[in-house]
Amino acid sequence: MDKRDRAELFRKRLLEAMAHKDMSRSGLSRATRVDRSTIGQLLKDDHPRLPNAQLAADIADALSVSTDWLLGLTHRPETPGDIVAAALSLSPAERTSADEKILEWHQEAAGYKIRHVPASLPDVLKTKRMSDWEYASFPEHRLPEAFKATQDQFNWLTSGVSDYEIALPIHEIEACAAGTAYYKGVDKDIRDEQLxxxxxxxxxxxxxxxxxxxxxxxxxxxxxTVFGPSLAVIYVGQCYLAFRELERVKSLSSHFDWLVREAVVDARNVPEFIRALAA
Structure with a gap:
């Protein structure tokens, strides 16, 4: 970029950052410990100047933006640390589906496909009796809350706002039908109703x-779970790893597509397969 063009871009972005921060020229001069006239020279309409490295860094720090953005090297104003924090974050996870964060992510992905690999049977398709059994060790007052969250997700599913694709290990359905592994001790009529x-x-x-x-x-x-094109979440137990960086979301979407291609029971045949197991 030509030096004059970079100086003009710096001036525009400096004005934008000052307006966003609601900081005056005097305030910026105090924050950066330079004369007000120095800030004025950077903001002149005609013949704007570029600051030295020290002043550019001090201005970026005072306005909570990146030096690279001020100088036209990136289109994102956040500092590198903020970009990394936004690209990968940790969110506390409830053991039950009664997690407001999950519904927030659903709403954020409205209109996009949601791809989901559940930890057990999909919460969105759990019956009340299965939920009661699964969360029996939780305080009794939490059970209605957990089931309401499941219903909210089911209502979202049936509203048609987003398409849902779920990839599920076949052994999860088989264990539920047989009452083994995770589903050992669940009454047969509860398991049959669920299937x-x-x-x-x-x-x-x-x-x-x-x-x-x-x-x-x-x-x-x-x-x-991949929520549309901008968010992918991995459940690790007590927390979610949430990825917002485009390439990571694409990678996890490709991982889900791989599961679909390798499926041993296609979506059209799942109802028949489940009923055969239940029988």
């Missing part, structure tokens, strides 16, 4: 809802 509900919703909501069953002996996935 019938999933099968029914797969039929009624197709193609807005598509479930693919993959073989965990061949492919593997941690619990992950």
């Amino acid at each position: 019938r509900f999933i099968a029914d919703q797969c039929e009624q909501l197709f193609p807005r809802l598509r479930i693919f069953l993959f073989d965990a002996h061949r492919v593997y996935s941690a619990p992950v």
Whole structure:
């Protein structure tokens, strides 16, 4: 970039940052410990000047923007540390689906496809009796809250605002049908009701809802949800790892597409497969 063009861009971005920070020329001169006339020279309409490295850094620090942005080297005004923090963040996770953050992320992704690999059966498709069994160890007053959160997610699903694709290990459905592993001790009628509900919703909501069953002996996935093109979340137990950097979101979207391609039961055949297991 020509030096004169860079100086003009610096002047415009400096004015923009000062307006955003509601900082006057006098305030900026005090914050950077230079004469007010020095700030004035940087803001002159005709023949704007570029600051030296020390003053550029002090101005960026005072206005909470990056020096690179002021100098036209990037289009993002945040400091590098803020960019990294925004690209990857940690959010506390509830054990139950009663997590306001989950619904916020759903609303943020309105109009986009949601891709989901659940930790067990999908919370959005859990019956009340299955939820009661699963969260029986929680304080009793939390159970209605957890089920309401599940209903809110289900209402979001049936509203048609976003398409839902769910990739689920086939052993999760088989264990629920047999009452083994995670589902050991669950009454058979609760398990049968749960499986019938999933099968029914797969039929009624197709193609807005598509479930693919993959073989965990061949492919593997941690619990992950991709909310449209701008957010991907990995569930690790007590917290979520939330990625907002475009390339990371694309990578996790590609990972989900891989699970779909490797599915051993396609979305169209899932209802029939589940009913056969339940029978």
